[in-house]
Amino acid sequence: MYSSILRRHSSSSSKLLCTFFFARPMGGGPRTFPGGINKWQWKRLHEKKAREKEKRLLDHEKQLYEARIRSQIRAKLAGKPVSEFSPDSDHPNHNPMSPQDHIKALADRFMKEGAEDLWNDDDGPVKSPPLLPRRPSNGLSRQIEPPVDLRKLTSHGRSLGPGNARIVSRALKPRHYSVQVRRRFRRNESSSSDDGSDVSSGDEFSGRLVDDDVELRGRRNVQKMMSSAALGKYDVKIKRRVMPKSIDEGDDFSEQIELIRHELSRKNLAEEEEKGDEESILSQKRFDECGVSPLTVKALSSAGYVQMTRVQEATLDVCLEGKDALVKAKTGTGKSAAFLLPAIEAVLKATSSNRIQRVPPILVLILCPTREIASQIAAEANVMLKYHDGIGVQTLIGGTRFKFDQKRLESDPCQIIVATPGRLLDHIENKGSFSVRLMGLKMLVLDEADHLLDLGFRKDMEKIVDCLPRQRQSLLFSATVPKEVRRISQLVLKKEHAFVDTVGLGNAETHAKVRQSYLVAPHKLHFQIVYHLLKDHILQVPDYKVIVFCTTAMVTSLVFLLLQEMKVNVREIHSRKPQIYRTRISEEFRESKRLVLITSDVSARGINYPDVTLVIQMGIPSDREQYIHRLGRTGREGKEGEGILLVAPWEEYFLDEIKDLPIEKFPLPLLDPDLKLKVGASMDKIDTSVKEAAYHAWLGYYNSIRETGRDKTTLVELANQFCESIGLQKPPLLFRKTALKMGLKGIPGIRIRR
């Protein structure tokens, strides 16, 4: 209604204005115009006509342009100079052209300005066979595509858009593309291409700084270059490239073929080398070239570290510049040193300004999800600080005496703190002076960042971040960065942070050198299968070192006792063990060989046990990320490893979450008939209280997983199957309160304690 009133008002006011205008001649132009229209209507009419004329001209020009391009292609096909042809030449000569000219014609066509508009689906950018096959076929048409000439064609100094680049040939090596754009194309092409040689020269593993903005621009570019206007039927099809027999006569191609062969084998070799390089975690850069303190370099080299790993190389510059960063790199690739190096530099920088303060500030705070990781990082920091007098590192972790922490903080006020969130909060909330010291913080690091930003830690994290100064640098590191975490990371990071992804979108987050498989078997066979797998592995790998992950602490304890009973050389680590015990076992396992560690998820992330040969996961992990981190305990530092996931048939749904990873289904092994009796006899020796605790924990674990916890009746049935498999006659009693909390009260099969 408002708009119609407005319209009416404006038309009446313009009428008024016109009357005003034409009532009094203003000296320019007639009052009335042909057809009795007024000046404004006349003006609008002419503007419209001018626009239409302009459009017609443009259309005409476009047609001419297309015709010109077509005729040029015909001309090149005919092997005549372009100038000889006019767009409407009546007798286009389709003489066969030389192979070089043929390719040059193609390349030229796509290098013309606006050529992206000439490409359409008929040209088959993705589906068409690559111009340079790995092995040249016998057909001459394929053999005569010397990459040397193609490179010559690009040296015209013309800028190729990525869209063109994928078409012209990978042999063109468009070095001026940004890494992320090239990667995108390689990924797109990888499924259809058996070549991919050029694009893979973009280091798959090497650091990729993906500024969000740049990423977006890259994507827009791609879209632009994928324009779909067409050359239609005039386009040069691959079929036409077949060399007519006549051209063979008198021409000796043997030299050229030899050249191509040589070129291809050189390329294949380079590819192999690159592949080998990709699997190595080390980069070409040395620590003494990277601008960190010589004392740190000295400490690193005395610990045997000379070259940086790829993640270290990719992140160091960004971190040293003081930018916030979110870093994703595969497990076991040296992320700890990647954040410790800039952390030490931050301390050096802050202490060089040398303001003597009564209470020295904490300059770097490193947060980790488990005590083991915190201790490990502090140990690594101490190695790097070997020659830095006056710089210290301390841990604040649960499981130790709070008072003891306080005494250490007072007697040795160090600049770097490595902490678990819970204990850190205790200090923040209980000791005012600690919060004051935190106000000088320069750098916050979150190791295993996705886990720390997970629901379990989120509240603590929010409280901690609230107590920190806003003017600080924040670094987030993890091997897995789910989309949701990227969003939540804004809680800690500045908006304009860098995202350094050394894995690369679409690439597996696991190591190629780690063989992954899964077995599906009913619960009652799980213990027998695990024993069989261990025995088999121990026979095959003399220096074996195996980690078996269990779903919960109490199930871990049960599996440990069972395997110990069966004379396997085992140790256990889980959250129900005292910290001092955990630390001792952790150190023992780190140093040793020929040992099996049975553990819960406390060892899933961040812990560096060198040379683990096999990781077995009994039952599904809580999510995809946890699977990757557990598996990441093997195949560290670019070494080989193996991972086996053992699931019950109803857990198979989880495989969907990891279907993009290179995991294969293995058939069930042939189990020794005596094994059932052996397992049964050993199980009988285990205390019932351990089994009952395992049942409760099992129920709690699967109840907490969205997919399995939904259908309570099925869950309880499955729990009772587990119960049978561990040799319990009846499902253990549950406290009413617990059953209520878990939503299991009244579910058939649940027994409530009276």
Ligand SMILES: Nc1ncnc2c1ncn2[C@@H]1O[C@H](COP(=O)(O)OP(=O)(O)OP(=O)(O)O)[C@@H](O)[C@H]1O
């Ligand atoms: N520059 C280097 N040269 C040689 N070895 C290195 C280098 N940097 C780190 N390492 C070693 O690589 C191993 C793995 O390092 P680290 O534990 O930091 O990996 P990570 O990426 O943090 O793994 P996770 O994701 O499991 O936490 C360690 O043994 C570490 O000492």
